[in-house]
Amino acid sequence: MVIRGGGPADLASIASHYAHQDTPWDPFGSVERLGRIPLDGLLVAEVDGVYAGFLYWYEGTRPYYRPAIERFGRLYELHVKEEFRGRGLARRLIAQFFEDARKRGLHHFFVDTDDDNLVAQRLYESVGYRRYRDDYHYELADPR
Ligand SMILES: CC(C)(COP(=O)(O)OP(=O)(O)OC[C@H]1O[C@@H](n2cnc3c(N)ncnc32)[C@H](O)[C@@H]1OP(=O)(O)O)[C@@H](O)C(=O)NCCC(=O)NCCS
Numbered sequence: 001m002v003i004r005g006g007g008p009a010d011l012a013s014i015a016s017h018y019a020h021q022d023t024p025w026d027p028f029g030s031v032e033r034l035g036r037i038p039l040d041g042l043l044v045a046e047v048d049g050v051y052a053g054f055l056y057w058y059e060g061t062r063p064y065y066r067p068a069i070e071r072f073g074r075l076y077e078l079h080v081k082e083e084f085r086g087r088g089l090a091r092r093l094i095a096q097f098f099e100d101a102r103k104r105g106l107h108h109f110f111v112d113t114d115d116d117n118l119v120a121q122r123l124y125e126s127v128g129y130r131r132y133r134d135d136y137h138y139e140l141a142d143p144r
Contacts, residue, residue, distance in 0.1 A: 001089065003096045006042035006054060011035060013051035014044075017081055028056070028077055043096050045080065045089040053080035055093040059106060065133060073101035075111040078120075094127050 006014070011034045018028040027033040041057040056077040063069060075097060080089045101109065111129060113120040125131075 001052075001087070001092065002046045003089075003092050004044055004046070005040075006044040007039060008035065010042070010044050010051065010054070014054050017051070017053070018077075018079060041076075041097075041100075043093050043100075045084070045093055047084055047087075047089075051081075052084035053089055053093065054078075055090075055097055057097050057101065059101070059104065060110075063110065069108050071106055072108040072110055073097065073104075073106040075109070090123055091127065094123075098127075 011031045015029055015031045015034060025033070027037050038058070041059075043055045043057075044051065045053045045055075054077070055075065057073055057075050060072050060074050061070060063072060066072075075094070078090055078093060080093075098109070109129070111124055112135070113124065115134075121131075
């Protein structure tokens with residue numbers, strides 16, 4: 001199992017693995033769009049030389065929900081292919097993210113996930129994140 005920085009050669013694997021495509025500008029489902037975002041926060045997990053998953057993070061400043069924080073690292077996407085789950089890959093990807101971010105002087109980390117994603121919640125809490133805020137989602141469906 002190897003965790004390494006990702007680059008242009010990984011984009012096709014990531015785009016074909018990433019299934020969510022509800023946002024037209026979401027970069028992760030398209031090699032072309034992925035090629036237009038900074039790749040310095042891209043980490044890739046490999047098992048026996050085979051692509052197994054990725055983590056994407058970025059450095060942000062003064063989040064609107066905590067404006068006193070100057071700089072932070074936000075884990076933006078984390079996906080491990082189904083056949084490679086349960087082997088500690090996500091945990092290793094997150095550990096590498098923390099290490100890289102701390103080297104850049106970051107000591108504040110954010111991540112969010114869905115209220116029904118119990119696997120992700122357990123994972124994030126097991127690496128030290130603490131829940132601090134709930135979001136509300138609204139829907140309006142016109143009667144037909
Ligand atoms: C969430 C995800 C990244 C976990 O990847 P993974 O490589 O299987 O996770 P790991 O093997 O590193 O497991 C780490 C911890 O996650 C939790 N976890 C993992 N799989 C779990 C499961 N099936 N049920 C409950 N907890 C689970 C556990 O706390 C586990 O630690 P433990 O093995 O010591 O109990 C993976 O399931 C995935 O890609 N899911 C779809 C995308 C997604 O939900 N991404 C995150 C939200 S944005």
